[in-house]
Amino acid sequence: MGRAAEVGRLDRLLDGARSGRAGLLVVEGGPGVGKTALLRSATARATGFGRVSARGIESDAALPHAVLGELLTPLRPLLGEVPAGQAAALAAALGWGPAGVPGDRHLVAAGTLSLLAAAAAEAPLLVTVDDLQWADPQSAGAVLFAARRMHADRVAVVVTRRPGPEPVAGDDVLRLTDLDPAAVPDLLAGTVAGPVARRLAARLGGNPLALREVAAALSPAQRSGAEPLPAELPAGPGLSGAFGPELAALPAGARQAVLLVAASQDGRAATVAAALARAGLDADAALDEAERRGVLVRSGGVLDLRHPLLRGLAWGRASPAERRRAHRLLAEATPDGDEVARTWHRALATTGPDEALAGELAAVAGRARERRGFAASSAALERAAALTGDAARAAALLAGAVRDAALGGDAARARSLGDAVLRGPAVPAVRGEVLAVLGRVEQDTGSVPAARDLLEAAAGLAEGRTAIWALTDLAVVGHRLGDVAGIRAAARRAVAVADDADPLQRALAAWVAGLAAVSGGDPDAGRALLQRSVRTMEDTAGLRAEARLLPLLVLAVGWVADPLTLVPVVERRVREARAAGALGVLVAVLAMTAHGRVQLLGDHAGAFADAGESVELAGQLGYVADAAPAHELLAWEYAARGRHDDAERHLGRARALVVRAGTAGVAAHLALSAAACALCRGDLVTTARLLEERLAADGGSGALGEPLGVAPLLVEAWTGLGRRAEAAGLAADYAAVSRSPSPATAALVTRCRALTCPDDDAAVALFRDALAAHAAGPDRFEEPHTRLLLGERLRRAGRRVAAREELAAAADAFAAMELTAWARRAEEELRATGRTARPRRPLPDEPLTPQEVRIAALAAGGASNREIAAELFLSPKTVEHHLSGVYRKRGLRSRVQLARLFPPG
Secondary structure, three states, X not given: OOOHHHHHHHHHHXXXXXXXXXXXXXXXXXXXXXXXXXXXXXXHHOOOOEEEEEEOOHHHOOOOOHHHHHXXXXXXXXXXXXXXHHHHHHHHHHOOOOOOOOOOOHHHHHHHHHHHHXXXXXXXXXXXXXXXXXXXXXXXHHHHHHHHHOOOOOEEEEXXXXXXOOOOOOOOEEEXXXXXXXXXXXXXXXXXXXXXXXXXXXXXXXXXXXXXXXXXXXXXXXXXXXXXXXOOOOOOOOOHHHHHHHHHOOOHHHHHHHHHHHHOOOOEHHHHHXXXXXXXOOHHHHHHHHHHOOOEEEEOOEEEEXXXXXXXXXXXHOOHHHHHHHHHHHHHHOOOOOHHHHHHHHHHHOOOOOHHHHHHHHHHHHHHHHOOOHHHHHHHHHHHHHHOOXXXXXXXXXXXXXXHHHHOOOHHHHHHHHHHHHHOOOOHHHHHHHHHHHHHHHHHHOOHHHHHHHHHHHHHHOOHHHHHHHHHHHHHHHHHHOOHHHHHHHHHHHHHHOOOOOHXXXXXXXXXXXXXXXXXXXXXXXXXXXHHHHHHHHHOHHHHXXXXXXXXXXXXXXXXXXHHHHHHHHHHHHHHHHHHOOHHHHHHHHHHHHHHHHHHHOOHHHHHHHHHXXXXXXXXXXXXXXXXXXXXXXXXXXHHOOOHHHHHHHHHHHHHHHHHHOOHHHOHHHHHHHHHHHHHOOOHHHHHHHHHHHHHHHXXXXXXXXXXXXXXXXXXXXXHOOOHXXXXXXXXXXXXXXXXXXXXXXXXXXXXXXXXOOOHHHXXXXXXXXXXXXXXXXXXXXXXXXXXXXXXXXXXXXXXXXXXXXXXXXXXXXXXXXXXXXXXXXXXXXXXXXXXXXXXXXXXXXXXXXXXXXXXXXXXXXXXXXXXXHHHOOOHHHHHHHHHHHHHHHOOOOHHHHHHHOOOO
16 A cells, blocks of 8 residues: 555566566565565566565574575476586585585576576566565575576566665665555554544554554554544654564463574474473463464464564563573474584573584584585684684684685675684784785775785784785785885795795795786796796696686786787686686686787777676676776777767776775776777867876876886877877887887887877888787787878878778778777778778677677677576576677677677687
């Protein structure tokens, strides 16, 4: 009642699912506002749908994947439709198969997506989860991940949650507020008279649960209006006042039954009845009375409270001794075979130290970890730490809880537990382990300077592999911050502490030392060290599949002597990371490979796809620093395609991320990207301003720290603005600091000289020298860029025939890369020569998205829709949808034509 707009949102969601458009709706609101009623409405309106549902229960947080198991168990017969790696991970997580199978926690989320998509193949599927805020984090994460990555599936997902410290962002959120007062008389019709309903609304507000509970508690005369309302009524948010008298009026046996259900992890009636019997109570009578009064409800063999608020209120009203007794009774009554529940109840019933029980909880944590239940394992280790009287053991257990919280993606919990360890008497090695974990968490989701402080402290305390990893991470942070001295210091320490007998430590020490040499101006020594590190990573069986090494390997590619030899190695390891579900690693790696594709391969389509996937995954995982370079590259790719609004959106996001990460002061790459986007839209004034600011800030270093890396863009902008003397001076300085350049740098140096050369013939000769150097380099954009500038110079010199040749070649090259903004600029110059028509590759009317490019390239390479879906963590229907978009936008009819459009490599 009074929810017409909200029901309209549900109807649109369901209609979309019926027509093959997946959707998610997060219904967010306070207790009693009507979230569950909307779920029931969705279920009632989903005619022709299959349905799966689950509900988060506060006491189930210690059970790994409890909500996911409840949700997906009806779909278990379809597990064979799920890709093998995902199916094994999902089966391990939910106890359907052996534990300990390889793969990252995100593989469970990918398996959830695939299973839901398979279930929707025959009929639309409605997925509902009530009280998501009480679901274990792995279950909640898997459901939201799946919902947000399905696009063309007949799946509607509706979840409810209370507002929390981490709000859910996006258009898929429906924030539910109190009812309009005008709807209250309808809500309470048949319970109270209309005037009484209006008075209740005036005093209580529009919370439906509060209104109904208070109305039901009134005397008949008060309901009819014959007597005034009581002087004291619970305020709108104070729903406990509505439930309190009901709980207080329960007889002792029924009250004990309610407390046991509140403490129970699964609400099994048989266990609760056995616990009541152990307390010396008549179980049947106690349960019947609680049900008769409407406090408990029974569904099959499971008991529950009428409303979640009753659970919290019943538990809050009990004394600590009563709570411990409830857990002790449940532990004694738990049947054989459910050792996890029994151990947890015993742990919660115990006050003093119990070393044996602490060990049992640690074992429970180990089993949860094997099934990727990192939230559950972290909770078990935290409780185990509280049960041991040995301070050193407690610190070690709590350090494990920090590690598992971080592995589970719960950064806030990792930080909170980490602070508890660091405030206590932990030994240096344990403190170092915790600081190293917190440093990685901070790198991924917080501040890079803060990560440096944590890792610096970790490196001074940790031992063995933990120490060398902390120093490696410290070097990476130094690289991000442009801190050459910090990188060198980390390298000295890494070489000093590394155990050369351990291949991992040997590889990491060589990598850090190589980074220090490259950053410090000794590239030859750095290349040799990095090559040695990469060789160890590849030649050692235990390191070949280590996902955490992949970002280091990709970073090394840009500095080794022959980077193209490492491209197949990187591609293989990326495939392995995908198969393992290592999405967190992929965020950073895809951002780097996007830039590498441009710089080493000239592959702008692949770069567009990699950057787009990195940005998408980073948004879903909450990563910060690693996502900014991907946003920057996406901005340039969009600008080069003439989509300047999209470019500005990604630049804005990149700016926000570098500020949040604390790297804004050293983000030369961001300024260069923004300047390049301005050049794409022909805004030379902005291009010049942004690069002049970098000259003033750090002497104009490039994105990788190369001297005067701003020069190629700034010389072009100054020349276009008529500032020829300044441009010529900068071109000369650029040539002076680039004494032993690569072919790519040589081409840019020569192009700068050509742009500033006053003599036309000499300038043309320089442009042709630049083109010869481009031919030895990989970037397919810069060669047609130089041809465009040469064509413009030839046209202005009156040499129209020669200009047409260069401009036509540039236009064709830009069109082949679908860089439409540049292709159109070349076409405009071509028309200015007097040429009005010529054979060329037509420019597309509608650009492809990064995901369409990725899927098209995989399909062109021969991958099936199912194989593409498994690799990209999508559903086959979503892949089919995107391929259809590619075919429509490019006028294709077959995969043979697709393969011609997206040739391999």
